[in-house]
């Protein structure tokens with residue numbers, strides 16, 4: 001299986017369990033590995049045959065802008081479900097990093113894998 005990746009995507013989100021976290025958007029960092037087969041896109045050189053990482057990025061930014069959650073788990077799961085359904089992605093790994101949430105310079109978050117890797 002091939003992978004289209006997105007690394008270091010910064011999206012400002014309302015997320016957190018505390019009242020003060022619900023008042024202001026704060027940055028999240030997303031890394032994604034998206035399973036796909038790039039061979040058709042490579043053969044045709046057409047974006048319509050590719051898993052368009054720009055379209056995926058735009059969809060994630062819209063999803064985060066339209067929602068507010070308490071837990072990073074909930075947001076990660078929504079992102080994974082949305083991408084798998086709307087972009088027909090068989091497998092993905094998503095890392096959601098909420099920087100500085102427990103202290104300056106400390107990274108916390110979740111890493112989830114969903115779907116089946118196609119050999």
Ligand SMILES: Nc1nc2c(c(=O)[nH]1)N=C([C@H](O)[C@@H](O)CO)CN2
Nearest residue numbers: 015016017018021070071072073101
């Ligand atoms: N597993 C999780 N633990 C915590 C989360 C979370 O989303 N998932 N969130 C918080 C707070 O919102 C934190 O970011 C600031 O105290 C705490 N633990």
